[in-house]
């Protein structure tokens with residue numbers, strides 16, 4: 001099995017690390033426009049061979065794992081270059097624009113649109129991890145548009161990586177993910193900004209920062225190169241979620257101004273049910 005990964009960072013790198021371990025017969029070819037990442041991936045053993053787009057005709061399995069704006073232009077080229085029996089998957093955090101971009105491509109049936117809901121705040125091949133996808137959800141969109149035999153091939157790999165599969169149409173994916181992922185990143189970035197701005201004048205503030213601050217602001221370490229195009233591509237859904245979030249923040253501020261601590265208590269009590277929701281998610285895993 002010749003597996004090509006285009007974009008050898010956190011997601012693509014982690015995926016091929018597992019594939020390498022689980023399929024010893026697989027050879028991993030890496031393509032990346034960042035020469036340093038290519039060298040690191042070779043040194044770390046994330047890939048076996050550095051390749052170019054011209055080699056893609058040999059591929060059995062192609063993972064496209066680049067920022068979502070890059071994927072829009074790159075994916076049609078990849079489909080042009082692969083053979084009739086290759087399966088090409090893309091792992092970007094938005095799904096509607098990419099599904100639209102290749103909707104009429106003659107090799108649409110060679111493509112499977114996915115979003116593995118797994119990750120960290122780190123980037124590049126040094127961030128690649130074994131078992132990143134174990135017990136995580138992989139959202140697959142428009143599966144009926146992928147050739148059945150190629151679906152089976154991809155699903156076998158997802159299953160061996162330990163992923164749970166959820167099927168969704170691309171518009172629903174982008175709407176739901178705006179709330180549970182894109183909004184969380186904005187919230188973390190802006191919390192980080194608020195504290196950094198304050199710290200300019202109050203040096204002690206970080207001495208007092210505990211694990212609560214650290215876990216809430218963790219996502220603010222994420223790559224702007226990856227996140228700016230995600231917000232651009234999912235602008236309408238992100239704006240909708242942001243409006244609702246701002247309205248909740250404003251409401252909370254108003255309760256505080258009004259000294260309405262009973263309402264604040266009740267508000268927090270009702271949101272405490274997030275515990276059961278999150279426990280339910282880990283039980284399902």
Ligand code: NAP
Nearest residue numbers: 007009010011032033034065066068092093119120123124
């Ligand atoms: P990453 O660690 O930054 O890796 C992306 C790699 O692609 C980098 O080496 C990057 O090089 C390279 N690249 C950029 N443009 C390229 C091009 N034209 N041709 C070839 N390589 C190119 O990013 P990641 O976190 O793995 O994310 C990859 C994809 O997965 C994104 O679409 C993202 O939305 C999605 N995703 C991310 C997460 C997460 O938590 N991080 C979770 C699920 C899905 P440079 O660094 O030089 O640009």
